Amino acid sequence: MPTLTPTLLSHVAEYFKVLSELSRLQVLCAIKSGPKNVTEIMAETELGQANVSKHLKILTQAGLISRHPRGVSVYYELADPMIFDLCTLVCQSLEQRLQRQSQQLSDLSRSVFVESEKQV
């Protein structure tokens, strides 16, 4: 890993901030299978037009997607599919966390059960 200087770190934080909004992740998922224009993205995400447009601008400025006007409509496509590698890693972490929690829960319920047995 590169040295995480404060400057670099703030860029990383900014990157994560772009990905920290559900609507924007939905937009990214919408174009995961291939380029789509704004109308198509609106349909798939069920977000408002101005809203989608703003999010697309933010994603474009962050370099996560690229903009391709074609005729009257504008197509957007993923600039770096690595984004979904990030999502995969996060999902794995979430999964592990859930497993730990459910394990703790079952341990807890077992101990409660044992305790109640003692009472009898």
Place this chain on the structure above:
Amino acid sequence: MPTLTPTLLSHVAEYFKVLSELSRLQVLCAIKSGPKNVTEIMAETELGQANVSKHLKILTQAGLISRHPRGVSVYYELADPMIFDLCTLVCQSLEQRLQRQSQQLSDLSRSVFVESEKQV
């Protein structure tokens, strides 16, 4: 990659939101080399006490770090070093983006140079 249902996606967004704050990334970096107590983290990050405490709580609740009281002080440690794999991927993406931009800049300056030559 698992199917990114809206529910799962919102969890992923939440995860990224935790990582989207410079102060919290600084805290994570501070304990990257090993567990540290709150005072040590304050010193390393130069953040206020209440501030650090709140960020530590957020990171703990998100499952990114774990809390270990020892005597009068409380030590925190990374719960999942995978976090820095995320940072590495992001850094690579940022680097690529910068390279593309600098390439475009040099292309631009070259074309400007050629144009000015034509003028002569």
Place this chain on the structure above:
DNA sequence: TCGTTATATGGTTGAATGGTAATATAATAT
């Protein structure tokens, strides 16, 4: 017990930002 140190919490404030409606711009067709 009392004081001290370490950490956590509550309250407040200001800045950032997502959503939406209204409007602007751009491209195409009639």
Place this chain on the structure above:
DNA sequence: ATATTATATTACCATTCAACCATATAACGA
């Protein structure tokens, strides 16, 4: 030229949240 469709922008509101101050809690020593 004008209407129409697609996209972008602006203005506004509501919410979120980081930073800070003050205060509370907890652990330990004198």
